Amino acid sequence: MYISTRGDKEKLSAANAIKNGIALDGGLFVPESIPKLSEQQLLALVDMNYGQRAFAILEKFLEDYQKDEIKASICAAYNESKFDNPDIAPLVTVGEDRHVLELWHGPTSAFKDMALQLLPQLLSRALKKTGEKKEVVILVATSGDTGKAALEGFKDIEQIKIIVFYPREGVSKIQRLQMVSQEGQNVAVVSVQGNFDDAQTGVKKIFNDNIINFRLQEQGFQLSSANSINWGRLVPQIVYYFSAYADMVKGGKIAQGGAVNFVVPTGNFGNILAGYYAKLMGLPIHKLICASNSNNVLTDFLHTGIYNRNRGFHKTLSPSMDILISSNLERLLYHVTGGNTAQVKAWMEELQNSGTYNIGNDYLSQLQEIFWADWANDEETVAVIKDVFSRYHYLADPHTAVAWHVYNSYRRQTGDYTPAVLVSTASPFKFNESVLLAIDNSIRNENQSEFAMLHSLADRTGWPVPNALADLAHKEILHKINCSKEEMPAVLMEILKID
Numbered sequence: 158m159y160i161s162t163r164g165d166k167e168k169l170s171a172a173n174a175i176k177n178g179i180a181l182d183g184g185l186f187v188p189e190s191i192p193k194l195s196e197q198q199l200l201a202l203v204d205m206n207y208g209q210r211a212f213a214i215l216e217k218f219l220e221d222y223q224k225d226e227i228k229a230s231i232c233a234a235y236n237e238s239k240f241d242n243p244d245i246a247p248l249v250t251v252g253e254d255r256h257v258l259e260l261w262h263g264p265t266s267a268f269k270d271m272a273l274q275l276l277p278q279l280l281s282r283a284l285k286k287t288g289e290k291k292e293v294v295i296l297v298a299t300s301g302d303t304g305k306a307a308l309e310g311f312k313d314i315e316q317i318k319i320i321v322f323y324p325r326e327g328v329s330k331i332q333r334l335q336m337v338s339q340e341g342q343n344v345a346v347v348s349v350q351g352n353f354d355d356a357q358t359g360v361k362k363i364f365n366d367n368i369i370n371f372r373l374q375e376q377g378f379q380l381s382s383a384n385s386i387n388w389g390r391l392v393p394q395i396v397y398y399f400s401a402y403a404d405m406v407k408g409g410k411i412a413q414g415g416a417v418n419f420v421v422p423t424g425n426f427g428n429i430l431a432g433y434y435a436k437l438m439g440l441p442i443h444k445l446i447c448a449s450n451s452n453n454v455l456t457d458f459l460h461t462g463i464y465n466r467n468r469g470f471h472k473t474l475s476p477s478m479d480i481l482i483s484s485n486l487e488r489l490l491y492h493v494t495g496g497n498t499a500q501v502k503a504w505m506e507e508l509q510n511s512g513t514y515n516i517g518n519d520y521l522s523q524l525q526e527i528f529w530a531d532w533a534n535d536e537e538t539v540a541v542i543k544d545v546f547s548r549y550h551y552l553a554d555p556h557t558a559v560a561w562h563v564y565n566s567y568r569r570q571t572g573d574y575t576p577a578v579l580v581s582t583a584s585p586f587k588f589n590e591s592v593l594l595a596i597d598n599s600i601r602n603e604n605q606s607e608f609a610m611l612h613s614l615a616d617r618t619g620w621p622v623p624n625a626l627a628d629l630a631h632k633e634i635l636h637k638i639n640c641s642k643e644e645m646p647a648v649l650m651e652i653l654k655i656d
């Protein structure tokens with residue numbers, strides 16, 4: 158059963174937790190107890206494929222789902238029509254001992270696919286299981302990556318509609334094309350005049366508007382979101398930690414039962430938290446290394462125990478980590494305090510009121526037994542991309558490069574040579590401009606278009622352009638609605654055909 162991090166007494170099944178997304182008291186859902194894998198079960202993963210590994214982990218958390226429902230969800234999410242690598246999340250060894258877990262072989266070339274391919278499957282089955290009659294309308298405000306990944310995951314899923322609002326001045330040309338060419342019977346994509354904040358403020362207003370919500374309910378609709386605090390987005394991510402470990406054993410990089418470190422480029426703390434759950438379940442993880450960019454609020458937190466979001470916001474080359482409030486940290490606090498919900502609630506209120514809280518030295522030292530943290534600036538990020546390419550002919554995207562830099566610092570500072578997995582969160586083609594400039598700064602003056610750059614990068618490296626990106630130039634534009642942020646509620650009603 159699932160309970161709130163803030164002490165609400167209600168206990169929900171997995172299906173209800175996934176359907177509701179967030180607890181009644183504003184807390185996040187956490188599992189009441191953490192299932193464990195025996196040594197035998199761990200060993201058995203070695204000879205399984207990704208789908209079988211996913212089943213072994215997911216069935217422990219989704220006890221109210223039938224085995225067949227879980228299997229069907231996995232098959233629909235992780236298959237070769239959606240992923241361009243049969244291993245789904247392949248582990249690639251670069252040089253002697255950099256083991257890279259590539260999480261970007263899905264339909265949108267970024268790691269969000271790992272969760273957003275499975276969440277819609279789990280959600281639509283949750284609606285059936287809980288007898289929900291309303292149609293769920295997923296609203297997303299996106300700065301680029303999440304919107305496309307959510308569209309791909311939710312397209313043509315029964316009983317669910319998805320509407321994505323993106324800022325007209327805030328996404329790259331490729332990101333815009335990815336969204337406006339989106340196919341599917343249940344999708345809508347709207348450009349909003351202004352920046353990401355305008356789009357996000359508009360969506361938040363709709364969620365908090367009682368009159369709009371009442372009218373939607375009357376017409377049989379229920380609003381929901383696909384953001385990373387939903388348990389259904391977190392649980393799929395636990396799988397690839399086990400999968401990477403099994404591949405390390407299979408490849409003879411470690412002995413069964415040997416310790417491994419994971420290095421994770423971190424923003425909202427969802428990805429690395431899944432690694433923490435894997436450790437609690439018995440995966441032999443020695444250290445989880447939290448890598449940040451210049452928005453290094455988590456580095457400071459893991460060094461001092463003080464979370465302080467009152468600081469400047471930096472736009473970096475790794476934009477998916479440009480975050481000052483890491484929502485999923487709340488789950489970590491719940492577990493590290495042994496389920497002290499009153500304490501977690503107090504910290505979250507302090508964060509809300511003053512932008513900062515302090516967990517004190519005892520909890521901090523517990524966290525430091527497991528987590529290590531550091532950060533990389535843009536210059537260091539570019540230097541790593543260049544260095545890794547010239548040494549190993551391997552392309553790291555800027556987020557992955559942040560992790561790579563932090564791992565180099567980790568080895569230097571700690572002398573710990575425990576075999577390590579670097580978690581790679583985006584295809585280098587997704588951030589082609591930064592990557593291309595890093596490996597060949599001389600093209601800076603050529604003013605190539607984003608499409609030209611995709612091909613320049615491919616030509617220079619011999620790596621293929623991912624199909625979904627290569628096809629974009631020929632796709633039909635299907636979504637042309639455009640509005641101001643004030644017009645968003647009216648556009649929503651129009652799309653849902655409510656007058």
Ligand SMILES: *Cc1c(COP(=O)(O)O)cnc(C)c1O
Nearest residue numbers: 423424425426427428477582583
């Ligand atoms: C979302 C994202 C991250 C950050 O992951 P969190 O789970 O939010 O910590 C890192 N890299 C890329 C490419 C992402 O899209």
